[in-house]
Each structure stands twice: as structure tokens, then as C-alpha cells.
Amino acid sequence: MAGSDKISSPGGIFIDRHNTLFIADQYNYRIIKLEYGATDATVFLDGLDYPADLVFDSEGTMFIAEKESLTRWTKDPRNRTVLGRSDWFISVTIDPKQEHLYTTEYGHNRVKKYTANGRAEQNGTEVIPNVNSRKILVLYVCLTVVFLSLFFQHGVLQ
Amino acid sequence: MSDCCVSFSFFSAWSVAIDRNDTIFVATYYGSVLEWKKNTSGEGKVVVDQLGEPRGISIDSFGTLYIADCGGDSVVRVLAGSKKATVIAAGNGIGDAPNQLYNPADVAFDSYGNLYVSDYGNSRVQRFKINLKASANSFESSYPSFLSMFSIAVIFFLNTSD
Numbered sequence: 333m334a335g336s337d338k339i340s341s342p343g344g345i346f347i348d349r350h351n352t353l354f355i356a357d358q359y360n361y362r363i364i365k366l367e368y369g370a371t372d373a374t375v376f377l378d379g380l381d382y383p384a385d386l387v388f389d390s391e392g393t394m395f396i397a398e399k400e401s402l403t404r405w406t407k408d409p410r411n412r413t414v415l416g417r418s419d420w421f422i423s424v425t426i427d428p429k430q431e432h433l434y435t436t437e438y439g440h441n442r443v444k445k446y447t448a449n450g451r452a453e454q455n456g457t458e459v460i461p462n463v464n465s466r467k468i469l470v471l472y473v474c475l476t477v478v479f480l481s482l483f484f485q486h487g488v489l490q
Numbered sequence: 491m492s493d494c495c496v497s498f499s500f501f502s503a504w505s506v507a508i509d510r511n512d513t514i515f516v517a518t519y520y521g522s523v524l525e526w527k528k529n530t531s532g533e534g535k536v537v538v539d540q541l542g543e544p545r546g547i548s549i550d551s552f553g554t555l556y557i558a559d560c561g562g563d564s565v566v567r568v569l570a571g572s573k574k575a576t577v578i579a580a581g582n583g584i585g586d587a588p589n590q591l592y593n594p595a596d597v598a599f600d601s602y603g604n605l606y607v608s609d610y611g612n613s614r615v616q617r618f619k620i621n622l623k624a625s626a627n628s629f630e631s632s633y634p635s636f637l638s639m640f641s642i643a644v645i646f647f648l649n650t651s652d
Contacts, residue, residue, distance in 0.1 A: 342608045342615060344505075344546060344596045351600040355608065355615055366615075368600065385505075385596070423505035423546070427512065434514070436503040443506055443516060460531050463503040463516050463524065 337375075339364055344385030344397070344423060356383045356396070363396070377410070385423040389430045389448065397421035402435055402446060402456075415446050416456045434459070505596075507549040515555060517544035523557060523568070538568050538575045546596030546608065558594040558607060565597055565607055565618075579605060579618045586612045 343356040351368035354376060362378035363386060382399035389395075392407040395415070402416040402424060420438040426448060427434070433446045435456070443460040504517045512528035521541045524534030538544075542561020549555055553570030556578075564581030568574065580591040592611030599605055605618045 338613065339615070340613050341610050342595065342613065343610070345598045345606055345608045345615060347598045347600050347606060349601070351602070353598070353600075353606060353615065422502070425506045425508060427508040428510045434506040434508060436505055436516075438502060441503055443503055443514060458531075460503075460514065460516065460526055460534070463518055463534065 339373075343383070346386050346388060348388050348392075349390065354386055354388070356386050358382050358384050363394075377405070384421060387424055387426045387433070389426060393448075395424055395426065395433055395448065397424035397435060402433065404448070413451075414453050415448075415450055416444070416454055504543075504545050505547055507547045507555065509549050509553050510551070515547060515549065517547045517557060519543065521561070523547065523555065536573075538566075538573055541566065541575060545594065548597045548599065550599070556597045556599075556605070558597045560593045560595065560610070563591045563594065565591075565594065565605065578620055579607065584611070586614075588616075591616065 339355060339357045340359045343358045345356070346354045348354070353366040355364040355366070357364045359382070361380050361382065363376040363380070363383060364373050365376035366373040380396065380398050381401065383396050384399070385397040387395050394405040396403050396405065399420050400417055401414045402418070402421060404413045404415050405411065415433070416435070418435070418437045422436045422438055425434045426432070431448055433448050435444050435446065441463045442458050443463065444456040445459045446454050446456045502519045504519060507515045509515070514526045515537065516524050516534065518524060521543060522539040523537040523541070523544050525537050526534050537555070541557065541559045542563070543559065544557045545560040546558040547555055555568040557566045557568065557575070559566050562581060563584050564577045565579040566575040567578045580589055580594070582590050584590065584592045586592065591607060591609050594607050595610040596608040597605060603620065605620050607616045607618065609616050
């Protein structure tokens, strides 16, 4: 990278079939690229909205989980299409068949699915509406009850 | 800049991996990796739990899971069908030494089998050569004082030894 440019708290990384490393340099609003064997990384794409994660399909189409948009970038020319929207995407993954993208978001305990080659913006499907285990929820409720009852007991004895 | 182990909401799904049978693996905030077979969506089945905070997960063609354990500052591996997580990189406490990570966010492999780790807390990406016979290490999470985030992005060539 030119000058003293640095990456800052990188999010997702992806390695393509040419062993090129791509880094979601989210707080610098860009994707950084490092070719295999190279010593200098370059800015691959910038002007993004807190890109947290990225994937490529086998044809070189790129998908980025930006903060509020799941975007697709065709290979040549680099055209951007919004596939989906959220308050804040955390991650994006593509399935082995390269048909669907799976996303996670801050503040939502779900996994959503989008069609990778969809032409227009999609609502996406909630493939897992609630990731949380009921057992964990029960455990935390019980711990809260125990804590509150100890607190109450202590207060009464005073 | 937030520590990646602090979530907007107490419960969150961090990231997802899909295997060739369309089984969905999800790394959750509270330390578990859960799985759902194709076309199911009820209660997930626990693959591993008691990780520090599994963040990025990756799956290879054999179904082996590789997990960036943000809370454990390490990368762990879970063989397909197993419930045992083995540390294969770092896990030597928080730090920026070559054999340490600080809140790792994601993992990826190149075609030579080198492991790359997005080392969020150290603002760098690390490369590890994985010892195929990596033995199970026990590790403890330690949380020293907050470190400065700014450092140059470099790739380190490492041989891990156990």
C-alpha cells in the first residue's frame, strides 16, 4: 500500500482461486488486496460503507456485506447491485453450489438467505429465524432469578 | 472502535458456514457452534460449545470446521462429526507476538493449506503454516489492558510448533 497506509481492525477475509487475499478493511471503508507472493497490498475497492465481510464466487463476482447493504459487484466492469438491506450486516457466506448467500446481522439472532444472482433487491429469506437455544435462555433466566433473590435476601437482612 | 467481543445485542449470530450437504453451521455469541441440517430451522444441534467467542468460521471440502475464536484469541479446528475443538494456531493469550492473536475475526485458507487469520485487535492479517499433527492445547483467556490498535498491516511467515 502506498505511504503509511494501514489496515484498521479488519473484518472478514477471503482467498480466491488465485490465492489472492482480500481483506475487509471496514473502518477504512475499503477492500484491500494482496496477491500471493506480493509484499505490497493495494486498495481493491474503496468508498464503501463499513464493509464487514466479503466473498467471491468462482466467476469472480464479489459480494460484500456493507453496513446497511448486501452488494454484488460484477467482475468487469465493476457494477454494484444492492441485493439486500439491514441495519448492520456482520457477515456474508456463499454456499458450495454458489447459488445462495447467507448473512448475519447485529441485533438479529437470525440467518438470512439471498439469491446470489438475483437481478433486483430482495427481502431475503430467514432460513434460521432464531439461532438461540432455548436452554441457554432458560439458563440465563435462572441465573438472573438466583442473583435477584440473593440481592433481595441481602437487602432484607440489612 | 469496538472490541469484537462486545456485541450490539447480548445474543447474536456471528457467522455462517455451509457444507456440501447444505448443512448450516452458525457461530454464536455465547460460545457455541450450532448446526442445522438442510431445510430445518428449529433448535440447532450443538457442535462445540465452551469456546471463548467463535467468530468467523470456514469449512473445507471434508467438512472440517475452522473457527476464529475471538474470546480465546486462537483458531480452533473441529473435524467433521466431532464435538472436539483443537487449537491449531495461537491460543497463547492476547498479544501481538507471531504466535498470538487478539480478537481474531475470520479465517481463510489458500490452496497450499496456509491458514490466514484476520487479527482484528492487532489490525493485521496473520499467516500460519499449520502443523497437521497439532495437538490439543489447553489455554486460558486473559484480558490485559486495552492495547493500541494502530500497527502496519504485514504478513508474517510462521511455522507453528506445538
